[in-house]
Amino acid sequence: MTGADPEIVRRALDTGDPLPGTNGFAGELDGGLVRDVLGRVPLFFDGQEWSHRPTDLPDPTRLPAGHVRADGELTRQFSLPDPAPVExxxxxxxxxxxxxxxxxxxxxxxxxxxxxxxxxxxxxxxxxxxxxxxxxxxxxxxxxxxxxxxxxxxxxxxxxxxxxxxxxxxxxxxxxxxxxxxxxxxxxxxxxxxxxxxxxxxxxxxxxxxxxxxxxxxxxxxxxxxxxxxxxxxxxxxxxxxxxxxxxxxxxxxxxxxxxxxxxxxxxxxxxxxxxxxxxxxxxxxxxxxxxxxxxxxxxxxxxxxxxxxxxxxxxxxxxxSLVARELDRLARERGFKRRQDDHVTAFIESIATEDGLPGST
Missing domain, CATH: 3.40.50.620 (HUPs)
Known part of the structure; x- marks a missing residue:
């Protein structure tokens, strides 16, 4: 378990408390996988294997925030509270x-x-x-x-x-x-x-x-x-x-x-x-x-x-x-991706991913 004491996470699961006093958590607990309500720690699985990094797995699937995966089933365990407004x-x-x-x-x-x-x-x-x-x-x-x-x-x-x-x-x-x-x-x-x-x-x-x-x-x-x-x-x-x-x-x-x-x-x-x-x-x-x-x-x-x-x-x-958006736009146009085409910067980035053989999705 990354980010929190397992006992705190167990108590949160027992009580349904989505905000049990942590800074986020994700990982394996009692044979299942669990991730906090805001997804502050990434978590992916592939069959019985899991990792915090998708690149560690052949075919990673994201564990959604606030969910538990046990016995191959996904269940939402935590939802954000919606308290009445205070003064x-x-x-x-x-x-x-x-x-x-x-x-x-x-x-x-x-x-x-x-x-x-x-x-x-x-x-x-x-x-x-x-x-x-x-x-x-x-x-x-x-x-x-x-x-x-x-x-x-x-x-x-x-x-x-x-x-x-x-x-x-x-x-x-x-x-x-x-x-x-x-x-x-x-x-x-x-x-x-x-x-x-x-x-x-x-x-x-x-x-x-x-x-x-x-x-x-x-x-x-x-x-x-x-x-x-x-x-x-x-x-x-x-x-x-x-x-x-x-x-x-x-x-x-x-x-x-x-x-x-x-x-x-x-x-x-x-x-x-x-x-x-x-x-x-x-x-x-x-x-x-x-x-x-x-x-x-x-x-x-x-x-x-x-x-x-x-x-x-x-x-x-x-x-x-930081001007990164401006410079990435300029770089895309210099490489032939013109503003008149739909989402030319994304098209440029996808071309870089293809050239390097990288997995990527929009």
């Missing part, structure tokens, strides 16, 4: 306490922090004495944002600079590790892979990341615009936020497999069970204010230990902030 101030305080406990519980020895200069990674940097690393092309938003935020926190920063050669070298490695060739997944995974390699080369075995905060705390514009945004089905902000949380297993599988391939173990304290439980209880107005301000509860929770210039800043998604 905003109480919700913010609960989030603050959960975040403090989760982040402060990380032993910084052997750890580095993936630092983009945004709210989520700044929370980690403010509370953990571990070196800060950022990644991007030289003129990228992420590098500038990380530098200004590190200065505000009076912290040193290591910049991992991307270039075309590094991007091309990492591309088949990411496809091989994740089995994915769609443009969005690869654009997100590429900077993570390069960052992981650099951190590992500097002697750090674990990388602390702020993954999950946007999903938990209403960080997406489509959540803020619910029910008017066609990208979500929900009729409420809380419902749209839940839709985003339900995308986490697929996202986390991609990120974890990428980081493992880069040589580091990911640590994601903002996805601890306690933080998830506190986030789920937030009312809509603590996720998105009537002025459209997103992740409001997390911002208020972080004010005691972050300057307001960081707390209330907006930041681009990693694929855009």
């Amino acid at each position: 905003t101030n109480a919700g913010v305080e609960a989030v603050r306490e959960a975040v403090r406990t989760a982040v402060d519980g990380v032993d910084p020895a052997g750890h580095a922090i993936a630092f983009s200069g945004g709210l989520d990674s700044a929370i980690l940097a403010a509370r953990l004495d571990a070196p800060l690393y950022t990644v991007g092309f030289p003129d990228s938003h992420d590098i500038e944002a990380a530098r200004t935020a590190a200065a505000l926190l009076d912290r040193d920063l290591t910049v991992v600079t991307l270039d075309r050669e590094r991007l091309e070298r990492a591309l088949p490695e990411v496809v091989a590790a994740t089995g994915r060739t769609n443009a969005m997944d690869v654009q997100i995974a590429l900077p993570l892979y390069v960052l992981a390699e650099a951190v590992r080369a500097d002697g750090y075995e674990r990388l602390v990341l702020g993954q999950g905060a946007d999903e938990l705390f209403g960080g997406y514009a489509k959540v803020a615009r619910a029910p008017d945004d066609p990208r979500v089905e929900a009729e409420t902000v809380r419902g749209a936020r839940r839709e985003m949380i339900e995308t986490l297993p697929a996202q986390l599988e991609r990120d974890v497999l990428t980081l493992w391939s880069g040589g580091v173990e990911p640590v994601v304290p903002l996805l601890s069970d306690a933080v998830v439980r506190a986030a789920l209880a937030l009312p809509a107005e603590a996720l998105v204010t009537d002025r459209g301000e997103r992740k409001w509860a997390l911002r208020l929770a972080a004010r005691p230990f972050l300057p307001d210039r960081i707390v209330f800043r907006e930041k681009k998604a990693v694929q855009y902030g």
